[in-house]
Amino acid sequence: MPVIEFAGVRFAYGAVPVLDGVDLALGPGAFVVLAGANGSGKSTLLKLCVGLLRPQAGTVRLLGRDPRDPEVRRRVGYAPQGLHLATSLPVSVTEVVAAGLVPRRGPFGWSVRGDRELVRRALAAVALEELSAECLFELSGGQQQRAILARALVGDPEVLLLDEPTTGIDQQLRPQVAAELRRRADAGATVVVVSHDPDDFHDVCDRILVIDRGRVRQVTHAEFHLHVELGRPGPGGGVAT
Amino acid sequence: MSRLLADWVVRAYLAGAAVGLTAPVVGSFLVQRRLALIGDGMGHLAFAGVALGVVLGASPLWGALAVAAAGALFLEGLRSRGRLAGDVSLAIVFYVGIALGSVLLSGAGRFDASLLGVLFGSIFTTTWADVVEITGLCALVLAATVASYRGLLAVALDEETARASGLPVEPLNLLLLGLVALLVAAGMRVVGLLLVASLLVIPVAAGSRLAHSFRGALLAGAAAGLSSVLVGLVAAVWQGEIAPGGTVVLASSAIFAAASAVGRRAARRHPRRGLP
Numbered sequence: 001m002p003v004i005e006f007a008g009v010r011f012a013y014g015a016v017p018v019l020d021g022v023d024l025a026l027g028p029g030a031f032v033v034l035a036g037a038n039g040s041g042k043s044t045l046l047k048l049c050v051g052l053l054r055p056q057a058g059t060v061r062l063l064g065r066d067p068r069d070p071e072v073r074r075r076v077g078y079a080p081q082g083l084h085l086a087t088s089l090p091v092s093v094t095e096v097v098a099a100g101l102v103p104r105r106g107p108f109g110w111s112v113r114g115d116r117e118l119v120r121r122a123l124a125a126v127a128l129e130e131l132s133a134e135c136l137f138e139l140s141g142g143q144q145q146r147a148i149l150a151r152a153l154v155g156d157p158e159v160l161l162l163d164e165p166t167t168g169i170d171q172q173l174r175p176q177v178a179a180e181l182r183r184r185a186d187a188g189a190t191v192v193v194v195s196h197d198p199d200d201f202h203d204v205c206d207r208i209l210v211i212d213r214g215r216v217r218q219v220t221h222a223e224f225h226l227h228v229e230l231g232r233p234g235p236g237g238g239v240a241t
Numbered sequence: 242m243s244r245l246l247a248d249w250v251v252r253a254y255l256a257g258a259a260v261g262l263t264a265p266v267v268g269s270f271l272v273q274r275r276l277a278l279i280g281d282g283m284g285h286l287a288f289a290g291v292a293l294g295v296v297l298g299a300s301p302l303w304g305a306l307a308v309a310a311a312g313a314l315f316l317e318g319l320r321s322r323g324r325l326a327g328d329v330s331l332a333i334v335f336y337v338g339i340a341l342g343s344v345l346l347s348g349a350g351r352f353d354a355s356l357l358g359v360l361f362g363s364i365f366t367t368t369w370a371d372v373v374e375i376t377g378l379c380a381l382v383l384a385a386t387v388a389s390y391r392g393l394l395a396v397a398l399d400e401e402t403a404r405a406s407g408l409p410v411e412p413l414n415l416l417l418l419g420l421v422a423l424l425v426a427a428g429m430r431v432v433g434l435l436l437v438a439s440l441l442v443i444p445v446a447a448g449s450r451l452a453h454s455f456r457g458a459l460l461a462g463a464a465a466g467l468s469s470v471l472v473g474l475v476a477a478v479w480q481g482e483i484a485p486g487g488t489v490v491l492a493s494s495a496i497f498a499a500a501s502a503v504g505r506r507a508a509r510r511h512p513r514r515g516l517p
Contacts, residue, residue, distance in 0.1 A: 050405040073407030085399050089273045089445070092454035099395040103406040107392025107413055135453040151402075161405075 001064050002027055003159060003190040004049055006216075008058035011044060018044050020214030022058070026192070028158075031185035033198040033205045040211040042194040043081055046161050049192065050078050063158070074103045077152035081163040081194070083144050090135040093147045097122050097132075100151035122154035123147075125180045127173060142168040149177065153184070160184060163194045174200045250478050253364045254471065256372050257489070259379035260428045261440060261470030265448065265462035266386050267420050268441030269455070273397040279316055279418065280438030282331050283425045285338035286312035288434050291359050292345035301359065302374060305434070306426035312338070313418035321411065362433035362486030364474070371430060378427040382420050393417060394455060431470065432486040439490045440466055447497040450504035465500065469493035 006024040010017070018041040026032060034042045047053040048060050051067030065072045077100065085096065097119045098111070105112065123129045126146040136144055145168045152162060160181065166174050182204035185191045193201055198208045210219050244250065271277055287305035294304020312334070319330050346352045358366065367375070386393070396403045396413050404410045421441070428437035448462030473489030 052401065052405055070407035070409070073405060076406065078402055078405040080399075080401055080405075084401070086273050086275070086397060088275055089269060089449045089455055089458045090453050091398060092457075095394065095455050096398065099391075099398055099403075100406070102391045102395040103403075103408050105391065107395075107408055108388050109391065111391075133453070138453075 002061070003030070003063055004192065005061040005064075006045075006048070006058065007060075009048065009055045009060060010057040010214075011041070011048060011053065011055050013044075017214055019048075019055075019211070022211075022214070022216050024209075024216050026190050028188050028190055029185050030207075031182060031191040031201075031205045032193070032207045032209055033201045034192060034194045034209050034211070034216075035196065035198045036211045038196075041214065042211060043163050045211065045216075046078075046163050046192065046194055049161055050076055070103075075157055076159045076161060077154075077157035079148050079152040079162045079165055082167070083141060083148070085136065085144075085148070087137055090137065092132070093123070093128060093134055093136055093139070093150075094119060094132045096136055096147050097150045097154050100154040104155055118155050119150075122150040125153055126150045127176060140168075142170055142173075145169055146173075146177075153180070156184070156187075156189070158189055160189055160191045160193075162192070164196070165193060166195070166200050178204045244481075245475060245478055249365055249367075250474070252367045252369060252372050253474055253485070256367050256375040257364055257431050257470035257474055257485075258467055259376040260424070260431045261444075261466040261468075261489075262463050263379040263382050263466075264424055264428060264437075264440035265444040265466040266459060267382060267417070267424050268445045269448075269459040269462055270393050270397045270417055271421065271441060272445045272449075273455070274400075276320070277438070277442045278331055279320075280421055280425065280441040282316060282334045282338075283309045283312050283418075283422055284434040284437050285335040287338070287422075287425050287429065288342035288359065289338045289345065290342075291429070291434070292342040292349075292351075295351050296345050296349045302426055302429065305429055306422060308338075309422035309425045310419060313415065313422045317411075317414050317418050321414070358433070359429065360433045360435045361484055362429075362431055362436065362489075364431050364485050365477075367430055375427045375430065378423050382423050382427070385416065385420055389413065389416060432489050436486050436490050439493065440469070443490070443493040443497050444469060447493070447500040450497075450500040451507075461500075465493065465496045469496055472496075 002025040004026040006022045009019055009022040011019040034045060036042050044053060048055060049062060049067060050073065060067055063072050063075060101115055101118065120129065123132055126149050128146045128150060131139060131143060136147055149165050152160060166177055169177065178201050181191050195201065208219050209216050271279060287309040290305040290308025291301040293308060294301040392408060392413050395408055396410055400410055425437050428440060432440060444466035445462040447465040448458040451461045452458040469492045470489050473492040474485055476488045477483050477485035
C-alpha cells in the first residue's frame with residue numbers, strides 16, 4: 001500500500017491552476033526530492049499531502065487514509081517553509097523541538113519517560129545539542145532552521161514532509177542533514193523534501209521529481225539542471241510512481 | 242500599618258493575588274500569538290454582560306462571564322476566518338460592548354457612580370463570598386492551563402504545523418479564549434473591565450525581558466503579575482484615596498520598565514542572550 005498516493009489531483013489558487021492531474025505513489029522507505037521553479041506547486045503538493053489544502057479534483061491518501069485524519073497526521077513530521085514561528089515571547093530550542101512530540105502525547109498529555117532522550121537525539125541529528133537551552137530567536141537563521149527540522153524529526157515519524165529544510169543552513173552541515181534523512185528512509189520512513197535545488201540531496205535521494213505545467217515528472221539530476229536551464233524537463237518524464 | 246492588614250484589605254490581597262498570578266499565565270499564550278487585544282475586546286463585551294446581569298437581577302460577575310464567553314466564540318469565529326487580522330473588527334466589538342452596556346444600564350435607571358467600580362475595579366468592597374468566587378475561577382483557569390499547557394504552546398508557536406500534526410487546533414483556540422473570558426470575569430473586581438486586559442499583557446511583557454524560554458517567561462510573568470497587584474494594593478491602602486485598579490496597573494508598568502532595564506544590562510554583558 002502506498003504511503004502517499006495522489007490520483008488525478010487538480011488544484012488551483014483562484015483561476016490559476018497549479019496542479020493539473022497529478023498522479024503519484026510513494027511507498028515506505030522512499031526518499032524523493034521535489035524540485036522546480038518558484039510557484040510551480042511544490043509547497044502546495046506538500047500541503048495537500050498533509051491535508052492543509054484539499055484537492056479540487058482527484059484524491060489524496062496518506063498512509064491509506066484521508067490526510068485530515070488526526071490519527072494519520074500524528075505519524076507525520078512536517079516542516080513548512082521558512083522561519084514561521086511566533087516570535088513575541090522567548091522560546092528555547094528544546095521547547096520548540098519538544099512541541100513535535102505533543103501530537104503523540106495528546107494536547108492534554110504529559111511528557112513521558114524517554115521524551116527528553118528523543119529531543120536530545122533529534123537535536124543531535126541536526127548538530128544543535130549544545131544550543132538546546134538557548135532562546136531560538138537569538139540564534140542565526142540557519143540554526144533556527146535546524147531547530148525546526150529537529151521538531152519534524154523528533155519521535156521518528158513514519159512520514160517526513162520537509163519544505164526547503166536546508167535553507168540558511170551552512171554548506172558544511174548540509175551533507176549531515178541529507179545523510180540523516182537517508183538514514184530515516186533506510187529505516188522505513190517515507191521522505192519528501194521540497195527544494196529549489198536538489199544538489200544537497202542528489203547523492204542520497206532515490207528520485208528527483210519536478211512539477212512541470214501542473215504535472216509531476218521524474219528526472220535525473222542532469223535532466224533537472226537541463227530543466228532549469230531550458231525551462232522544461234528532459235527525457236525520462238512521465239508519471240511518478 | 243494596621244490598615245494594611247485590615248480584614249477588607251486582606252480580602253483584597255487574596256482576590257488580587259489570585260488574579261495577578263493567573264492572568265499572565267493565560268496572557269502568555271495570547272501575547273505569543275499576537276492576540277493581546279482580545280482580552281480588551283472581552284473586557285468591553287463583559288461590560289454589556291454586567292449590564293445584562295443588572296437588568297435581569299442576576300450577579301454582574303456571572304452576566305460578565307456569560308457575555309464574555311459568547312464573545313470568545315464570536316471572536317474565535319472572526320479570527321479563524323482571518324477577519325481579526327486587522328484592528329477594525331476588534332474595534333467594532335469594543336464599541337458595541339460599551340454601547341450596549343450603557344444603553345441597558347441607562348434604560349434600567351442604573352447609570353450611576355457604581356459603574357466606576359465596574360470599569361476601574363472595586364477590590365476593597367469584596368466580600369468573603371467574592372473572594373471564594375474569584376479564587377475559585379482563577380484555580381479553574383490555572384488547572385485548565387496546566388493540563389493543556391503543551392497543546393496550547395504547540396499551537397501558539399506554529400498553528401499550521403500543529404494542525405498538520407493532528408492537534409485539535411480549533412478546540413484549543415476556543416479553550417484559550419474561554420479561559421480569557423473566565424479571567425476577565427474574575428479580574429473585573431480587581432482592576433475593572435477597562436484595565437483587566439493589562440494584567441494579561443504587561444506582566445508577560447516584563448517576564449519576556451528576563452527569560453530565555455517560554456516557561457521562564459510565563460513564570461516570571463506570573464511573579465510580576467502577583468507583585469504588581471500586591472504593590473499596587475499596598476500603595477492604594479497606604480495613600481488612602483487613590484483607585485487601586487490604577488495603582489496595580491501602574492505598578493505592573495514600573496515592573497516592566499525595571500525588567501526591561503535589567504534585560505538590557507544582561508544583553509550587554511552577554512550579547513548572545515539579547516532581548517527577545
